[in-house]
Amino acid sequence: MSRGVGRAGAGQGAAAALQLLVTLSFLPSVVEAQVTGVLDDCLCDVDSIDNFNTFKIFPKIKKLQERDYFRYYKVNLKRPCPFWAEDGHCSIKDCHVEPCPESKIPVGIKAGSSNKYLKVANNTKELEDCEQASKLGAINSTLSNQSREAFIDWARYDDSQDHFCELDDERSPAAQYVDLLLNPERYTGYKGPSAWRVWNSIYEENCFKPRSVYRPLNPLAPSRGESFYTWLEGLCLEKRVFYKLISGLHASINLHLCANYLLEETWGKPTWGPNMKEFKRRFDPVETKGEGPRRLKNLYFLYLIELRALSKVAPYFERSIVDLYTGNVKEDADTKTLLLNIFQDTKSFPMHFDEKSMFAGDKKGAKSLKEEFRLHFKNISRIMDCVGCDKCRLWGKLQTQGLGTALKILFSEKEIQKLPENSPSKGFQLTRQEIVALLNAFGRLSTSIKELQNFKVLLQHSSFI
Numbered sequence: 001m002s003r004g005v006g007r008a009g010a011g012q013g014a015a016a017a018l019q020l021l022v023t024l025s026f027l028p029s030v031v032e033a034q035v036t037g038v039l040d041d042c043l044c045d046v047d048s049i050d051n052f053n054t055f056k057i058f059p060k061i062k063k064l065q066e067r068d069y070f071r072y073y074k075v076n077l078k079r080p081c082p083f084w085a086e087d088g089h090c091s092i093k094d095c096h097v098e099p100c101p102e103s104k105i106p107v108g109i110k111a112g113s114s115n116k117y118l119k120v121a122n123n124t125k126e127l128e129d130c131e132q133a134s135k136l137g138a139i140n141s142t143l144s145n146q147s148r149e150a151f152i153d154w155a156r157y158d159d160s161q162d163h164f165c166e167l168d169d170e171r172s173p174a175a176q177y178v179d180l181l182l183n184p185e186r187y188t189g190y191k192g193p194s195a196w197r198v199w200n201s202i203y204e205e206n207c208f209k210p211r212s213v214y215r216p217l218n219p220l221a222p223s224r225g226e227s228f229y230t231w232l233e234g235l236c237l238e239k240r241v242f243y244k245l246i247s248g249l250h251a252s253i254n255l256h257l258c259a260n261y262l263l264e265e266t267w268g269k270p271t272w273g274p275n276m277k278e279f280k281r282r283f284d285p286v287e288t289k290g291e292g293p294r295r296l297k298n299l300y301f302l303y304l305i306e307l308r309a310l311s312k313v314a315p316y317f318e319r320s321i322v323d324l325y326t327g328n329v330k331e332d333a334d335t336k337t338l339l340l341n342i343f344q345d346t347k348s349f350p351m352h353f354d355e356k357s358m359f360a361g362d363k364k365g366a367k368s369l370k371e372e373f374r375l376h377f378k379n380i381s382r383i384m385d386c387v388g389c390d391k392c393r394l395w396g397k398l399q400t401q402g403l404g405t406a407l408k409i410l411f412s413e414k415e416i417q418k419l420p421e422n423s424p425s426k427g428f429q430l431t432r433q434e435i436v437a438l439l440n441a442f443g444r445l446s447t448s449i450k451e452l453q454n455f456k457v458l459l460q461h462s463s464f465i
Contacts, residue, residue: 034285034293035452039301041240044351049300053449056345057307061443064342066181067335068106069324073436076168076175077393081386083201094188094262095389099176108327109432110177164374165381165404168397170433178394180440185253186260186272190389198386199250206376206383207246208239216291238358238369241305242376248302249399251295252448254282256395259451276462279455296452302403303445304353307346309406310442312413314343316430319421324435339439355410370411377404395444402441405434 038045064070077097080086102110168175203215213231214221232240261275283292316322317339324335359366359373381400387393409416415427430438 034290035296039297039304041237041244042301042304042351042353044300044304044353046297046300048351049303050449050453052349053303053446054453056348057342058446058450060338060342060345061439061446064335064338065440065443067338068326068328068331069109069335070436070439071179071181072100072105072109072177073180073394073398073440074168074170074175074177074433075394075397076172077390078174079168079385082382083386084197086386086388090188090190090194090389090392092189092389094186095190095391097178097183097390097394100179100182102177104179105177106326106328108325108332111327163404164377164407165401166378167401167431167433170431180398183391183394184260185256185391185395185444187257187262187275187278188389188391189262190387190392194388195392198383201383201386202246202380206380207243208235208372208376209243216294217288236369238373241301241358242373244298244301245305245403246380247295248298248300249403251283251299252302252445253395253399254295255279255299255448255451255455256444258282259454274451274455274458276455276458299445299448299452301353303442303449305410306403306406306438306442306445307349308353308355309409309438310343311346311349311352313409313416313430313438314340314347316416316419316428317343319419321422321424359411374407377407398437399441399444401434401437402439402444405430405438406441408434409438 036046200218203209203218204211207215209215209231213228216228232243235243258279259274260272261278263271263273263275265271280287282288283296285293288295317336322336324332324339326332326335359370361369377400381397381404384393384396384400387396412428415425418427419425
């Protein structure tokens, strides 16, 4: 080879290397530049949420999730898919969920009713046959017989019209307690047609979308057609919000999978950690044709919605009658103190989403739209029973139920304001299952935003290697 050709090859190689360095160093700034600023449909910015979450919410919500009351979640993972014949359950070992033995469940959780966060609930007939009834039946002596009867009526009250989710029947023999700390959400290897079918059904059939408009990156989309975002911007606020909530939830779940990826397995010992290649595949502006940053912004929007719900429901838990009951008096008191502390922080956030801007048209039209909104979301919660991976199904059900509970709270403001201090209310109630889902779902969003910040740091670091 001649020296001239050698010099030319070396020059081309140097140019390619320089181009690669420029690309790598440019990537973090692109991600940061596109996931910043004020969010659409609200008056809040990404940086404010990052700081608020990092310094106020994340450390406390992480501690709360470790408390007995919030770590045990009762779920039915055997409900059949109501929409199509199942493809069969995932056989990958990481898809498996280990149910919690009955002996490990705190007695105050397993012994009472689904509303056992109330002190008065522990005096119902359901506990009379329990050997711990004498200990667990401690009731506030200020409650009258009338209040107790009100509770019994209230416990029987069918508030299904307020539910945004299809709730599991906790009395079903197929429902089991799961220790969420021992079954963390992470990448299991579940993918392909089964997983795609679930998300496709959610987006294509439940997001108020005509069939002529395809969501971004849908492989079935024709080369030409109406622009998705032109269509989306033409929708009313409520339907735009619905899409952003689903997109934000999808982004949050994908972030968890990228941050807790099976990196290697040596002698049967797995190593889990962040996978930058997977993160770029799902969120990089170039690889996703600009869609990744939009999805991440929707994650922040979803965070705002659930943050607002927590600030709104605070009065419900501030009442003396509410006791997050496990049977361990000291831990129960500490758990409630920590929860109320988190509520105080949520109320201090200065840029909340204003839910009053939704369903604000003429009463008849607004009521009809709200019902349509509720039924669409309820349908999505049913689709979670079509997920083939048990661990993915567990966390999908929990997070959709958590968001459904948040929506129920946001649209029950009048009922929450009328709550009596020392007796139950027929107007608004939350089961323990809803409470556990609500706080764990918000904990997942808080973790997602923290993980996104970690990925930004890793990308920045990789640009200098």
